Amino acid sequence: xxxxxxxxxxxxxxxxxxxxxxxxxxxxxxxxxxxxxxxxxxxxxxxxxxxxxxxxxxxxxxxxxxxxxxxxxxxxxxxxxxxxxxxxxxxxxxxxxxxxxxxxxxxxxxxxxxxxxxxxxxxxxxxxxxxxxxxxxxxxxxxxxxxxxxxxxxxxxx
Numbered sequence: 001x002x003x004x005x006x007x008x009x010x011x012x013x014x015x016x017x018x019x020x021x022x023x024x025x026x027x028x029x030x031x032x033x034x035x036x037x038x039x040x041x042x043x044x045x046x047x048x049x050x051x052x053x054x055x056x057x058x059x060x061x062x063x064x065x066x067x068x069x070x071x072x073x074x075x076x077x078x079x080x081x082x083x084x085x086x087x088x089x090x091x092x093x094x095x096x097x098x099x100x101x102x103x104x105x106x107x108x109x110x111x112x113x114x115x116x117x118x119x120x121x122x123x124x125x126x127x128x129x130x131x132x133x134x135x136x137x138x139x140x141x142x143x144x145x146x147x148x149x150x151x152x153x154x155x156x157x158x
Contacts, residue, residue: 032144032155034126039076042124047071047079048100057093057102064095064102072097075127075147082120088112090119094147105152107135128155 050057050064057064060083067081074080078094085091089110094103109119112133121130129152131143144155 031142031157032128032130032146034123034128037127037146039125039127041076043072043077043097045097047095047097050095050102051100053102056104060091060093064093067093068095068097068100073124074122074129075149076124078103078147080120080122080129086110092120096149103147103150103152105129108137109133109135110137111140 047068047070050061050068052058052061052064063083064081067079070079072079074094077097079097080092080094082090082092085108089108091108092105094105095101096103109131110133112119116132119131119133121132122128127147129145129147131145132141134140135143144157145152146155147153
């Protein structure tokens with residue numbers, strides 16, 4: 001390969017690598033960030049009355065109705081209802097502010113580290129939920145979930 005061809009190849013390879021890194025989500029390079037999971041808009045209207053469509057939701061009707069008095073604070077159009085379920089334990093559900101549909105976090109969270117301010121981290125403008133602690137009293141650590149409006153899907157991390 002001539003010197004000119006080698007220089008052109010290196011330049012092309014650098015450009016290809018830069019382009020690849022530009023499209024790889026930050027979550028692939030480390031822990032997911034709220035900005036990696038943006039929402040198109042944030043609901044600013046009143047929150048719909050929670051639909052108590054299953055026995056689990058009916059058992060926690062008071063908690064869900066109390067949370068629905070607030071504004072959307074998670075994933076653009078959801079109110080994340082969270083309450084204690086024992087010593088150092090929380091349970092949670094996402095209430096769709098537009099429809100009232102309730103989606104339960106599929107586990108309780110407990111046993112988070114003393115330096116953690118809140119076991120669940122979330123923002124109104126992101127579909128990312130960061131969970132600190134043990135899920136259903138199993139394991140521990142920090143776990144990342146993406147909410148698609150129907151379920152919480154765990155995001156694998158290195």
